Amino acid sequence: MTLRFGTDGIRGVANRELTVELVTALGRAAARVLGSHQPFVIGRDTRRSGPMLEAALVAGLCAEGANALLAGVVPTPAVAHLAARHGGAGAVISASHNAFADNGVKLFAPSGRKLPSDAETRIEEELGRLAVDTPASVAEGSAVGVASELRAAVDEYIAHAIAALEGRTLAGLRVVIDCANGATFRTAPRVLEALGADVTVLHAAPDGTNINAGCGSMHPDDVRDDVVRTRAHAGLAFDGDGDRVIAVDEHGETVDGDQIMAILALDFHERGRLRNNSIAATVMSNLGLRRALADHGLDMIETPVGDRHVLDALEEHDLVLGGEQSGHVVIRDLATTGDGLLTGLCVLDVIFRNRRRLSHLAAVVKRYPQAQRNVRVADREALDRDRRFWHSARQVAEQLGDEGRVLVRPSGTEPMVRIMVEAPSAAQADEVADWLAAAVQEACGAAAPPS
Numbered sequence: 001m002t003l004r005f006g007t008d009g010i011r012g013v014a015n016r017e018l019t020v021e022l023v024t025a026l027g028r029a030a031a032r033v034l035g036s037h038q039p040f041v042i043g044r045d046t047r048r049s050g051p052m053l054e055a056a057l058v059a060g061l062c063a064e065g066a067n068a069l070l071a072g073v074v075p076t077p078a079v080a081h082l083a084a085r086h087g088g089a090g091a092v093i094s095a096s097h098n099a100f101a102d103n104g105v106k107l108f109a110p111s112g113r114k115l116p117s118d119a120e121t122r123i124e125e126e127l128g129r130l131a132v133d134t135p136a137s138v139a140e141g142s143a144v145g146v147a148s149e150l151r152a153a154v155d156e157y158i159a160h161a162i163a164a165l166e167g168r169t170l171a172g173l174r175v176v177i178d179c180a181n182g183a184t185f186r187t188a189p190r191v192l193e194a195l196g197a198d199v200t201v202l203h204a205a206p207d208g209t210n211i212n213a214g215c216g217s218m219h220p221d222d223v224r225d226d227v228v229r230t231r232a233h234a235g236l237a238f239d240g241d242g243d244r245v246i247a248v249d250e251h252g253e254t255v256d257g258d259q260i261m262a263i264l265a266l267d268f269h270e271r272g273r274l275r276n277n278s279i280a281a282t283v284m285s286n287l288g289l290r291r292a293l294a295d296h297g298l299d300m301i302e303t304p305v306g307d308r309h310v311l312d313a314l315e316e317h318d319l320v321l322g323g324e325q326s327g328h329v330v331i332r333d334l335a336t337t338g339d340g341l342l343t344g345l346c347v348l349d350v351i352f353r354n355r356r357r358l359s360h361l362a363a364v365v366k367r368y369p370q371a372q373r374n375v376r377v378a379d380r381e382a383l384d385r386d387r388r389f390w391h392s393a394r395q396v397a398e399q400l401g402d403e404g405r406v407l408v409r410p411s412g413t414e415p416m417v418r419i420m421v422e423a424p425s426a427a428q429a430d431e432v433a434d435w436l437a438a439a440v441q442e443a444c445g446a447a448a449p450p451s
Contacts, residue, residue: 005120008307009106011095014049018103020056022127027060029126030091030107033119036066036139038110039088041150043071043079045095045183045241048208049103053093057105062145064138071153073206075183075242076106077339078157084112084336085156094183094241097218100209112336114308154186161191164334164342170352171196174232176248177344178223179204180216182240188341197348200230212239217246217327217340224252233351234358236344244327245340247347249358257327258289259362260347264331265321266296266364267350273320273333274298280313280322282306287405287422288367305409307338368404369426371433373419378445380410380417386443393439396432404429408436415447 004010010026012018030040040061044050050073058068071082076092083090090108098104107115107123115123139145175197179185185204192199202222203215215222216239223235227248235248247255255263261279268274278299281289290300301317303309307330310322314332323329328338335342351358383389397406404423411418417440423429 004124008096009092009104011098011102011104013101014047014053014103018049018053018105020052023053023056023105024060024063025127025130026105026123027057027062028064028130029060029123030089031061031064031066031145032126033122034089034107034109036061036064036145039067039069039086041069041071041079041083041086041088041090041153042093043074043076043082043090043153043183044093046073046181046185046206046208046211047093047095047100047103047240049101050093053103053105057091057093058147062139062147064145065143066145068145068147069150070147071150073183073186074153074157075187075339075341077243077335077337077342078153078183078187080108080112080337081157081160081335082150082153083108083110086150092241096241096243097212097216097239100211100213108337114311114337117308158187158191158194161187161341161345162194164345165195165349168349168353169196170345170348172198173234173348173352174198174200174230175348176200176202176223176226176230176232176235178202178215178217178220178235178237180212180238180240181206181210182212182216182238182242184238184242184341187242188236188238188344191341191345195345200226200232202226216240217244220246220248220254224248224254228252234348236340236348238340238344239327242340243338245329245344246327247344247358247362249362251359253359253362255347255358255362257323257325257329258286258367259365260327260329260343261285261321261323262289262292262365263350263361264329264343264346265293265298267346268321269296269298275318275320278317278319280310280317280319282310282324283407283409284420285325286365286367286370288365292365311337368422368424369429371421371423371426371429373433373437375417375419375437375440375444376447377415377417377441378447380415380444382444383408383410383417383440389439389443393436396436400432404432406432406436408440417444
């Protein structure tokens with residue numbers, strides 16, 4: 001029971017790191033901290049280990065007297081929506097975009113929002129106690145929790161997604177979607193067909209082991225090829241649990257999360273729906289996004305990496321839109337978390353209403369070349385103490401001026417320092433990134449080779 005909450009729940013190799021025993025204990029701990037008086041809505045993606053871990057989680061919850069509502073295979077944002085709708089907490093068994101052997105558990109508060117950090121800490125502490133002490137039976141007879149199937153889960157979420165377009169349709173729009181053999185394989189095709197789109201569906205035949213395998217938002221080549229072949233207006237590639245989307249324009253060019261946020265920000269602003277004329281995005285978002293927004297009188301609130309920080313900024317500044325370059329986009333008036341299908345629908349809606357090509361809409365963002373380096377080091381904390389390194393890094397950033405950007409950040413979990421450089425040309429970005437990588441190794445020491 002050594003796994004801890006990361007930026008996206010607890011995750012590890014199923015049945016090795018993420019064991020049945022751990023997930024059962026997690027169910028107990030979650031019920032104790034979040035309360036057994038409310039139901040827990042449980043959903044999962046299509047991984048082979050999903051039913052096994054679902055059973056373990058349900059056992060832990062019911063042992064503490066909590067009831068479980070089983071939504072089956074549904075996207076992560078569907079669980080968040082259903083939890084809020086049914087007045088319960090939520091739990092998703094998924095490892096998102098990871099390969100099928102991994103799995104994880106993500107918990108939602110009864111509001112459908114991500115758990116606050118203090119709740120995660122209390123659950124971790126309870127897990128630690130359960131690792132030491134055999135739990136006494138706290139529920140007997142009629143006090144034991146019951147698991148029941150939430151039969152209308154898929155239909156409820158589909159109705160929610162369709163309602164996002166406020167009665168408008170996508171009639172006649174040709175769309176290619178890639179479901180990554182994951183949790184959107186039932187919902188996304190039905191929603192788009194109900195809205196009148198002409199849909200070509202790829203990778204919607206999950207077998208338990210093919211989730212994210214050479215497909216989906218991490219590998220959009222198939223959807224790109226099919227968009228061009230079928231002369232579609234656009235393509236959408238989801239990740240395994242459906243909280244991300246990468247779009248593809250009519251020429252087969254990818255449209256990432258930064259471009260999606262720009263398209264939606266300008267549309268919301270034009271329609272008077274962009275509260276406070278700002279969006280929230282992480283430090284990894286391209287400089288081109290900030291420039292595109294500024295050109296239209298809009299601002300970008302920059303957050304640390306991770307959707308938790310984006311969600312916090314949306315709440316703090318009362319914003320409607322935020323997200324990450326990866327395609328994890330939150331439209332706060334429609335959802336409490338990132339929702340790839342809702343985001344994709346909103347992009348298609350902009351295309352349909354404005355009769356404009358996606359390539360033209362995405363061109364508002366002039367992407368700066370990015371170079372990234374992950375430098376393994378002996379002591380990542382040494383970087384904070386090295387004044388000479390930071391002085392040199394600031395000088396490099398000053399030389400780039402308004403035409404570039406430098407980001408250096410030690411990993412919070414690994415012996416690694418992550419470097420990102422943006423510059424007017426790819427060659428210059430690579431040159432600066434390589435120089436910084438060498439300087440990081442000099443400051444922190446090179447990592448020892450594996451034994």
